Amino acid sequence: MKFVFEKRKTQLKRLLFLIPFISFVGSLFLSGLLLLAFKTNPLMVYGAMFKGAFGNWFNFQETLVKAIPLMLAGCGVIIAFRMRFWNIGAEGQLVMGGIFAAWVSLFLIDFIPPWLVLPAAFTAALIGGGLWAGIPAILKAKLGVDETLTSLMLNYVAIIFCQYLYNVVWIDPNGYGFPGSKIFDKAAWLPRLTGRVHLGLIFALIIALVLWFMLKKTKWGFELKIIGESPMTAKYLGINIPKNIIIALFISGGISGIAGMGEVTGIAHRLTHGLDMGYGFTAIIIAWMSQLNPIAAIFVSILMSVLLVGGDQVQRTMGLPSAIGLLLQGMILFPLLAGALFSEYRVKSIKSIGEAVK
Amino acid sequence: MSDNHAKMKHSIGTSNRWEMYLDNREVILEMRNITKKFPGVTANDDISFSLKKGEVLALLGENGAGKSSLMNVLVGLYRADAGSIYVNGQKVSITSPSVSSSLGIGMIHQEFMLVDTMTVAENIILGIKDLNLVPDMKAISEKISEISEQYQLKVNPSSYIWQLSVGERQRVEILKLIFRGANILILDEPTAVLTPQESKELNGIINQMKKEGKSAIFITHKMDEVMAFSEDVYVLKQGKLVASKRTSDTNPKELARMMVGREVLFQFDKGEYKPGKSVLTVKDLCAVNSKGLEALKTISFEVKSGEIFGIAGVAGNGQQQLIDSVTGLQKIRCGSVYINESDCSNKNPIDYIKAGVSYIPSDRLGMGVAGTMTVLNNLAMKGYRDKPFSSHGLLIKSYFKKFAENMIDLFRISTPGPETIVKFLSGGNIQKAILAREIDSCRNLLVAAYPSRGLDVGATQAVRTRLIEQRDEGKAVLLVSEELDELLMIADRIAVMFEGEFMGIVDSSNTDREELGLMMTGMKRDQVK
Numbered sequence: 001m002k003f004v005f006e007k008r009k010t011q012l013k014r015l016l017f018l019i020p021f022i023s024f025v026g027s028l029f030l031s032g033l034l035l036l037a038f039k040t041n042p043l044m045v046y047g048a049m050f051k052g053a054f055g056n057w058f059n060f061q062e063t064l065v066k067a068i069p070l071m072l073a074g075c076g077v078i079i080a081f082r083m084r085f086w087n088i089g090a091e092g093q094l095v096m097g098g099i100f101a102a103w104v105s106l107f108l109i110d111f112i113p114p115w116l117v118l119p120a121a122f123t124a125a126l127i128g129g130g131l132w133a134g135i136p137a138i139l140k141a142k143l144g145v146d147e148t149l150t151s152l153m154l155n156y157v158a159i160i161f162c163q164y165l166y167n168v169v170w171i172d173p174n175g176y177g178f179p180g181s182k183i184f185d186k187a188a189w190l191p192r193l194t195g196r197v198h199l200g201l202i203f204a205l206i207i208a209l210v211l212w213f214m215l216k217k218t219k220w221g222f223e224l225k226i227i228g229e230s231p232m233t234a235k236y237l238g239i240n241i242p243k244n245i246i247i248a249l250f251i252s253g254g255i256s257g258i259a260g261m262g263e264v265t266g267i268a269h270r271l272t273h274g275l276d277m278g279y280g281f282t283a284i285i286i287a288w289m290s291q292l293n294p295i296a297a298i299f300v301s302i303l304m305s306v307l308l309v310g311g312d313q314v315q316r317t318m319g320l321p322s323a324i325g326l327l328l329q330g331m332i333l334f335p336l337l338a339g340a341l342f343s344e345y346r347v348k349s350i351k352s353i354g355e356a357v358k
Numbered sequence: 359m360s361d362n363h364a365k366m367k368h369s370i371g372t373s374n375r376w377e378m379y380l381d382n383r384e385v386i387l388e389m390r391n392i393t394k395k396f397p398g399v400t401a402n403d404d405i406s407f408s409l410k411k412g413e414v415l416a417l418l419g420e421n422g423a424g425k426s427s428l429m430n431v432l433v434g435l436y437r438a439d440a441g442s443i444y445v446n447g448q449k450v451s452i453t454s455p456s457v458s459s460s461l462g463i464g465m466i467h468q469e470f471m472l473v474d475t476m477t478v479a480e481n482i483i484l485g486i487k488d489l490n491l492v493p494d495m496k497a498i499s500e501k502i503s504e505i506s507e508q509y510q511l512k513v514n515p516s517s518y519i520w521q522l523s524v525g526e527r528q529r530v531e532i533l534k535l536i537f538r539g540a541n542i543l544i545l546d547e548p549t550a551v552l553t554p555q556e557s558k559e560l561n562g563i564i565n566q567m568k569k570e571g572k573s574a575i576f577i578t579h580k581m582d583e584v585m586a587f588s589e590d591v592y593v594l595k596q597g598k599l600v601a602s603k604r605t606s607d608t609n610p611k612e613l614a615r616m617m618v619g620r621e622v623l624f625q626f627d628k629g630e631y632k633p634g635k636s637v638l639t640v641k642d643l644c645a646v647n648s649k650g651l652e653a654l655k656t657i658s659f660e661v662k663s664g665e666i667f668g669i670a671g672v673a674g675n676g677q678q679q680l681i682d683s684v685t686g687l688q689k690i691r692c693g694s695v696y697i698n699e700s701d702c703s704n705k706n707p708i709d710y711i712k713a714g715v716s717y718i719p720s721d722r723l724g725m726g727v728a729g730t731m732t733v734l735n736n737l738a739m740k741g742y743r744d745k746p747f748s749s750h751g752l753l754i755k756s757y758f759k760k761f762a763e764n765m766i767d768l769f770r771i772s773t774p775g776p777e778t779i780v781k782f783l784s785g786g787n788i789q790k791a792i793l794a795r796e797i798d799s800c801r802n803l804l805v806a807a808y809p810s811r812g813l814d815v816g817a818t819q820a821v822r823t824r825l826i827e828q829r830d831e832g833k834a835v836l837l838v839s840e841e842l843d844e845l846l847m848i849a850d851r852i853a854v855m856f857e858g859e860f861m862g863i864v865d866s867s868n869t870d871r872e873e874l875g876l877m878m879t880g881m882k883r884d885q886v887k
């Protein structure tokens with residue numbers, strides 16, 4: 001009796017939920033082996049992480065707080081990946097959104113009524129992130145430039161530009177040289193739901209739902225799928241590919257931009273370091289793990305956030321590097337890729353093609 | 359032949375022994391008791407056959423009968439669930455295409471397996487194991503040119519695949535096999551995309567290979583090719599081997615009956631020819647091909663409602679550019695294209711679709727369907743913009759399903775269900791799905807490029823009937839075909855294309871194969887007369 005892989009006729013719906021779960025468990029297992037190699041008890045580490053993320057109300061809030069930018073950036077990445085547009089620039093788009101929101105909160109605020117400040121910051125963040133994603137989109141749509149490279153490089157442009165702003169241009173003159181802008185006026189503070197959990201959570205949930213609905217149920221979502229699966233067919237069907245790439249990427253970057261706004265107006269209340277925490281990169285893992293399903297991305301984001309927050313906690317309580325959390329995140333990718341294989345292929349036993357299967 | 363022998367010939371199990379009795383060439387390939395299952399279908403059910411040195415064997419069967427699957431098992435693309443394979447009397451383990459290739463088995467697939475962004479030469483050496491790290495491209499190109507000279511397979515080794523027409527790509531596939539020195543050739547519907555001229559050349563190639571002691575397995579839906587090319591013919595039906603015969607002992611009619619299980623008639627009820635107003639008007643059209651060379655030289659014609667306008671000619675004479683120009687897929691250099699009196703010159707595909715133009719493209723997997731999407735979604739791809747597929751921007755999935763079930767039924771698309779991924783259907787059934795979608799969505803003009811290519815006899819007949827139906831309903835049909843019989847049978851007028859020009863437009867009732875054939879070689883109508 002031998003076993004071979006065979007392509008499945010239909011992808012199993014069941015596996016859609018199983019895969020993130022299995023990859024998570026697989027990641028715990030693989031990381032466990034690594035921890036053992038460092039003579040650390042993995043169960044204790046995981047216990048500490050779990051406690052760190054869920055242990056008390058405060059810790060759980062922190063997990064939610066970190067999940068917000070992950071959910072948003074994850075949704076942003078999903079919409080681009082649906083078209084097989086490899087936007088790996090969510091990090092930069094998030095930062096740009098933050099910068100635009102900060103600009104509204106620092107400067108435009110003097111010219112508009114207080115109630116308009118947050119809507120204006122929201123819109124500005126959307127535009128900032130959208131434009132930043134629009135650059136690789138336009139380059140790809142009009143000139144056929146590969147988007148992977150352009151979107152990746154633009155991350156660093158945005159990050160360094162942001163540093164320039166809060167270190168030099170917008171630096172708070174009364175801040176004793178502390179790198180960061182002045183604290184925003186209260187009108188630009190995003191309301192908090194509880195503790196540090198801000199309104200961004202509601203934005204994220206609504207956006208994920210709307211996006212899911214849009215991708216699944218609308219004509220436009222159908223068109224994006226066709227473009228992603230077969231551009232030639234899309235062209236033949238009269239779908240305007242360049243236009244759709246640009247619109248979809250504007251939205252993709254815009255959603256990541258809103259994540260940046262959440263960080264700036266909801267947490268820091270100023271433009272300072274900490275925007276480029278890698279949320280935009282983790283978002284790529286989230287998009288894959290949730291198999292480009294925005295609803296799944298909500299849960300996967302929380303899971304990833306658990307790893308982040310729990311990792312910090314491990315550092316504090318066990319004296320291990322907080323990179324454990326990142327290690328676990330990275331480890332998720334391996335079982336995930338294997339998981340993708342199993343969702344498309346089935347293992348099959350063959351009787352006797354005789355010597356055929358050696 | 360004694361009664362006893364006749365009986366033996368009709369029972370499959372013993373016929374091989376009978377052939378061997380007649381023919382003492384050595385058996386070089388044997389497939390024994392091959393079974394291959396896919397979720398929901400048994401593609402091959404306990405199939406056994408053998409191939410002798412220098413023999414050409416034809417494999418016949420309806421769309422989805424399991425021909426391609428059986429051959430894919432032989433070249434190691436699929437693994438059989440049961441059964442064994444013998445090459446030169448040795449039991450072999452064909453675990454991958456490179457194994458079969460090293461055993462001298464080579465296959466030309468129904469759908470091309472070339473890398474678009476590479477050159478002809480690069481494609482030909484792709485996957486050859488014992489090459490130098492830096493292959494000597496010059497020597498390779500020379501060898502390719504040599505082979506293409508020898509077999510009259512004209513292609514430029516340094517052209518990119520994307521620049522080539524479908525027919526030229528097919529030639530590259532053939533070259534690839536010969537280059538690699540295959541001595542068992544599997545040809546999966548190779549002539550479906552070749553011109554009659556090219557298919558004659560292919561016949562020449564096969565004969566030449568036969569002389570060198572090479573063997574071939576030939577899959578086709580064209581009966582005249584079975585009769586002309588093969589010595590033995592095997593018929594598959596729903597995964598089972600239902601007949602095996604010496605070709606000389608059978609005839610097309612009998613073969614068709616064995617395949618389909620009923621009598622196939624090639625007669626059509628065609629209403630009277632009553633052309634109405636012009637639906638497609640093309641004036642002084644010129645256009646270039648992907649290499650920027652002139653492909654169409656001032657072409658003018660009209661397709662009227664209630665008529666089938668056929669375009670004959672050897673592929674690569676501008677047909678593709680002509681079709682692309684009247685569907686918005688390519689820009690035109692000069693002249694104009696009108697659909698129902700509205701100027702659509704250089705408009706986009708969407709404008710043509712909105713003007714009621716449907717198009718059955720020749721590139722099925724690349725253009726006609728999104729291979730990784732479901733049958734259901736692919737069938738809805740033309741209608742999704744409007745009611746009842748969608749309203750206010752929202753898709754109505756329940757209608758998608760209803761529509762798909764309806765089409766599957768109407769066009770006899772054989773699929774495990776509407777949710778099956780399209781690329782897992784057999785070649786002919788993918789074509790049926792495209793036909794269903796385009797014919798159903800056609801409002802004014804139906805552009806059909808080689809619509810019966812790859813279809814079995816029954817389905818071919820059904821498609822032709824549908825085209826005539828469209829005509830009788832008062833629509834205009836532009837039919838591009840290489841099969842003169844098809845054009846003579848169903849077209850009302852026929853234009854013959856040669857090097858980007860029309861050699862003439864003739865009434866189909868008023869012409870014959872000879873005249874069309876002469877025009878296809880570049881003679882103008884008035885010269886022929």
Ligand SMILES: Nc1ncnc2c1ncn2[C@@H]1O[C@H](COP(=O)(O)OP(=O)(O)OP(=O)(O)O)[C@@H](O)[C@H]1O
Pocket residue numbers: 007009396397399400401419420421422423424425426427428468772773782783784785786787812814
């Ligand atoms: N990779 C695959 N996965 C699932 N099902 C498959 C696959 N390949 C073939 N099939 C199924 O097996 C059956 C036989 O298909 P096959 O391609 O062998 O038919 P065929 O005789 O070559 O038909 P055609 O004349 O249309 O090319 C079909 O029902 C098809 O849907």
Ligand SMILES: [Mg+2]
Pocket residue numbers: 425426427468546784785786
């Ligand atoms: Mg086939």
